[in-house]
Amino acid sequence: MSVTIDTVKRVAKLARIAVDDEDAERMTGELNAILGFVEQLNEVDVAGVEPMTSVTPMEMKKRQDIVTDGNKAGDIVANAPATEENFFLVPKVVE
């Protein structure tokens, strides 16, 4: 599998990363090198092997249904460039 420069530009756009033509050209080469390596890994027969999700076997940690957080709207919006009455303000988005 390999990618074209158009795919690189599209993925960059979906990820909201600005990439100019020169960078896209370079990244196409880099990504294809990575994909080539993955293809090499694909040669290993892993039929019947469960995907490993963690290096140490463990169960997912769970929390109890208790409210332990919140009531700090001032902190939440502290870094926002624009706020009003603890709302975030963003450039207007209307459907």
Add this chain to the structure above:
Amino acid sequence: MTLVDTRTPDPKRLIPGATGDWEVIIGMEVHAQVTSNAKLFSGASTAFGAEPNANVSLVDAAMPGMLPVINEECVKQAIRTGLGLKAQINLKSVFDRKNYFYPDLPQGYQISQYKQPIVGEGIITVSVGPDRQGNFEDIEIGIERLHLEQDAGKSLHDQHATMSYVDLNRSGVALMEIVSKPDLRSSDEARAYLTKLRSILRYLGTCDGNMDEGSMRADVNVSVRRPGEPFGTRCEIKNVNSIRFAGQAIDYEARRQIGILEDGGAIDQETRLFDPNKGETRSMRTKEEAHDYRYFPDPDLLPLEFDQAYVDALAVGLPELPDDKKARLVASLGLSAYDASVLVSEKAVADYFEKVASGRDGKAAANWVINDLLGQLNKTGNAIEETPVSPDQLGGILDLIKEGTISGKIAKDLFEIVWNEGGDPKAIVEKRGMKQVTDTGAIEKAVDEVIAANPDKAEQARAKPTMAGWFVGQVMKATGGKANPQAVNALVKEKLGIAD
């Protein structure tokens, strides 16, 4: 998902067009907010109506370095719901990231479940009707899957000229997305499906089903075709927030698509919005990039695993669900299927009815709850939770009828008094002298008086026995409705010399 057609085209559900009949195909994706105190992956509150950004933790705001930890109660709620939908429970499921950018989604992705959801295929039995003959038809609607995911925040667009306001209180609240198979074939069926699903969720206590507060929203997929043909191209109507609107949106959308096809056009697969004010659907701004969410397993979360014993323990704790309750009311109390379905449609109504019916005649209790209580609540626009007449009070009225202390007619007056003023029915009857007169002497005296005062009418009645009813009415009036109607009837006939 492979779409399988499970239904046979039914002429009575087809929509007539200018060039022949059409069949509408509907599938639903319902987002149901999980009833829990805290959010799916954080310890912030889920309470509705809080101050802006008050119910937000640093996890919900996607601050760097924050990690999600799953709320076990939300997992249990999803399993309970799956069991209530008679569905496959998957002992292992996986959380994925669904990537997209929007100002009310601070993470830049929604944690959801994609290829391995917590709940698989299930079924809901939906009752559609009544038709012109008053019959109901039960149809089975397939459930494709149920998965857990995070809700997004909320944007307000009308507060400022150039800016949108964003409130993250809902961000991270647990949702169950319940996806039906494309098994629905009319707006009536779609409404019945939503009503039944909401009822099941409320019985289970896993979602409050409150569509006004956005706790339950539906995305409705609609397509049309000629009966017997393959499925047509569908449009998805997003975020419909009432059952009535869902019906209107489907009717409008089906007509719109039929119009396009009959004019020789083709349907564009697209996302549409329903405008309740205009009663129409319209195209949402077409996304420049088609849905490309680039799902991948969330590296911050391990697979969600539990054993069958965990599921079995939850199954034991499930309440009786509406279908089972309905069957029981029909079988053990002899109620009609219609009455039973009215009583079980809302859990609070069923609970009320069962208190009234406990130790009393089930049919009488059903009549009073449906006709009088629900009738009156409907008139005043109140929910069963706001009833001024408690189950004990209504039960007291039924007891007084059963004992023969009051007539059915007086009971209606008594119900009015209890509704308006409250109080113990028995004490009210004593205090206001509403007891039924069964003393034959007193009734006889009243009958004699009425006959004596109306000799001409008495003459007519002897010639035309149906006139006797007038005398019964007069005697009931004279006794303030307290006389036993059967006794009055018998005495009037006897005194007038009319044979039974």
